[in-house]
Amino acid sequence: MSLRNYRTSNPVFNGYFWDDGKSSAKKMTVAGIFIKSIFGILIIAAITAYIWRLNENGISVRWFTLGGMLGAAVISVLISIRQQWAHFLVPLYIIAKGCFLGGFSAYAHRNFPELPYQAIGVTIVTFFVMLLLYQLRIIVVTKKLRSVIITAAVSIMVVYLISWILSFFGIKPYIWGTSNFAIAFNVLAAIVASFALLLDFDYIERYKNKAPKHKEWIATWGLLATLIWLYIEVLRLMQKFAIRF
Template structure:
C-alpha cells in the first residue's frame, strides 16, 4: 500500500509529508514545526550538558536557573504580544529555557544522577501516549476540555508565581517540600501538563497548511513550553519520591 494513500486526522502522521508540494510554502507546515522543535530540543540539550559540566566544576547554578526562568517568562509575554516576531523571539526563548533547565536539572543530576534521564524517558513516553490517544480519538479536544485545561494551567502557574514571591519573604508554601500534599500537587500538575499536549496537537491540526508561515514558530513555542513543563514536573516529583523513600 502506498504511503500516499494513508489517511489520518493527526497532524504528525497525516499525508502532508507525502504531498509533493501541494501545500503552499507560505503556510504553516507540520514538517516545519517538527524541524524547529527538534532544533530547539538539541539547543536546550547542549546548553544543559554544558551547565552540568560547570556545576560539576563547582560553578553555582542559581543565577543561571533564575535568569533563564525570568528571561523565558519575559520572552513568552513578548511572543504573545508580537507573534510576528516569533522567528526571533522563539530562538531566544529556547536559549533562556536551556539555561533554566541546565541549572534546574544540575541539582538533580548532582544528587540523583539517574533522575534527569529517567524524567526525560517519562516525558517522551507521555508525549507519545498522548499523541496516540489524540490520534485514535480516545480523547477528543472539545471546547469544554480546552477550557478546563487552560483554566487548570493558569491556576497552577498562579500558585507557582505566588509561592515563588512568598519565598523571598521566607514564607514556604505547601507545594514545596516532600509532604504528601506537595507530591499530590506535583502529580496534578504533571497530569495537566500531559493534557496540555493535546491542545498543542489540536492547534497544529487546525492551522496546518492554512495559517501564515510564522505560526510554525508559535506552534513550536507552545509545544516546547509544554514538554519542558512536563519534564520539570516529572523531575520534581521523582526528586520528592527519592528523598521521601
C-alpha cells in the same frame, strides 16, 4: 468569559495569533514545526549539559536558573506582543529555557544522576502516548475538556507564582516540600501538563496548511513550553520520591 478566548493552555495558541491565517502564500506545516522543535530540543540539551558540567566543577549555577526563568518570561511577553519577531525571539527563548533547565536540573543530576534521564524518558513516552490517544480519537478535545484543562493549568501557574513571591519573604509553601500534599500537587500538575499536549495537537492540526509559514515558530514555542513544563513536573516528582523514600 467566552471559551473562544482560550484556545489552548499555551497563550501562544490563542486567537490573536491566528487572525491573519490567510495572509501568506506559504502555510504552516507539521514538518516545519517538527524540524524547529527538534532544533530547539537539541539546543536546550546542549546548554543543559554544559551547565551540568559547570555544576559538577563546583561553579554555582543558581544565576542560570533565575536568569533563564526571567529571560524566558520576558521573551514570551515580547513574542505575544510582536509575533512578527518570533523567528528570532523563539530561538532566544530556547536559549533562555536551556539555561533555566540546566540550572534547575543540575541539583538532581549531581545528587541523583539518573533522575534527569528518567524524567526525559517519561516525558518522551508521555508525549507519544498522548499523541496516540489524540490521533485515535480515544480522547476528543471538546470545548468542555478544553475549558477544564485551561482552568486547571492557569490555577496551577497562579499557585506557583504566589508561592514564588512568598519565598522572597521567607515563607516556604507546602508545595515545595516532600509531604503527601506536595507530592499530590506535583502529580496533579504533571497530569494537567500531559493533557495540555492534547490541546497543542488539536490546534496544530486545525491550523496546519492554513496559518502563515512564520506561525511555525509560534507553534514551536507553544509545544516546547508544554514539554518543558511536563519535564519539570516529572523531575520534581521524582526528586521528592527519591528524597522521601
